[in-house]
Amino acid sequence: MDLPCYSLLLPLFVFIFFLHKWFFTSSNIQKRLLPPSPRKLPIIGNLHQLGTHPHRSLHKLSQKYGPVMLLHLGSKPVLVASSVEAARDIMKTHDLVWSSRPNSRMADRLLYGSKDVTFSPYGEYWRQIKSVTVLHLLNNKRVQSFRDVREEETSKMIEKIRQGCDSSSSVIDLRDLFSSLTNNIISIVALGRNYDEGNKNGVNAKATIEKLLSLLGAFDIGDYIPWLEGVNKITGLDTKVEKVAKDLDTFLETVFEEHMIMNKKRETKSFVDVLLEIQNGKETGFPLERDSLKALLVDSFAAGTDTTYTTLEWTMTELLRHPRVMETLQNEVRGLAQGKAEIKEDDLGNMRYLKATIRESLRLHPPLPLLIPRESTEDVKLLDYHIPAKTQVIINAWSIGRDPLLWENPEEFRPERFLNSDIHVRGLNFELIPFGAGRRGCPGITFAIMVNELALARIVHKFNFALPQGIKEEELDMTESTGITIRRKSPLLAIATPCSN
């Protein structure tokens, strides 16, 4: 029997009805499970909302959209986490899933295809080089072995300040001193000697490393809007990157050559010595290619210099703005160092106020306020939201450090808050995470803290400081720089006078 054609319409309508219902319900669910998002623009998404100081802009946005929000930077979905719960969820509960890094074109070109620890994606290769860093380069024993380097270089800095006190223009540039100090220390520790002076095979090492750091902090539009990557050719960025990558490689080859020629057993082994020793894989179980060795060396500079001296500069800035805190710190240091010409690292253990001061400085001024972005390797839940694989996440450590629910009077610089507190910076307390946490956490914490503690103790032991004439404490310019590492916009200037006793 032939059915009339309209009798087919009914099942068709029913089918379309259910299909429609299913489609809208599931996309609604999807929407409900994704974090809230500020309205985005075509092509650029939310890039225009980052402003010159993304940690501050994202903090403001998070007050409106909540502690977990989803932004679109160009075509890339990027989560922003601004609460202690979200940070703990990412760096502890689901640390493994969040252990990758998003691809960075700049790191690919400057760090031998991201063969360093910081930018390498999660996987077997990263596990190997992270273990080289943690077990061979920055283990406690090795970090201790560089004590003489730290003490000697800090003494040189003290001497420079003393000479500055004697000169007619008594204003000293503390940034310049702190950055030379950390550059010299890292240079000796990583490369065996200070390459500050002069050219090597036509390459000025110091200038090249400075350019490298500024390029790694530069915004590369191609990472977010891939079809616009050609813009970098027009602006000249690509040419700059190529030149720095080439100069850096020439310089590092010279360093290796020097080490091969000298090939003598040194008392204190530098990172180059250690890497050359373990490169064949007898000790580690895996060989390391030349490019990996170079990338690991560049990492020490890229991850360890700016961050370390920036902490010193912010700490001194806050001390100059808070004479009461400076006096309490000087009383502690001078009291414990009584009768000693010079503070040694062994003396630092009892300096509780010194340690509290550095922690308080890192709370208010984490040098990397947005840490280093991570990326999920599979679908994952973040608090109540469903996050697809390959989503980037930014953790706003700056915002968490100023959360009034976690910190009493958060904007106040008050080291006392840490005197009877278990909160440390080592990545176990998620309310204070200047070094990140979990698998991807910073392996240079001990090293950085030692440099900071020694340098700070010694300068407040030997000198009294004041702001250059005419500037009142509350007038000191606190404007921040732009880039990944956030320091003061203008270098910190001060007048030092030697302490009379």
Ligand code: HEM
């Ligand atoms: C005050 C100084 C320093 C600060 C504030 C700092 C901060 C950080 C932060 C926030 C991260 C990312 C952590 C994460 O994703 O959870 C990191 C990673 C890293 N840091 Fe540091 N750092 C400092 C000093 C150093 C030093 C002195 C070194 C080495 C000489 C170093 C080597 C590294 C490396 C290799 C990584 C990458 C780890 C990975 O991706 O697995 N850092 N650091």
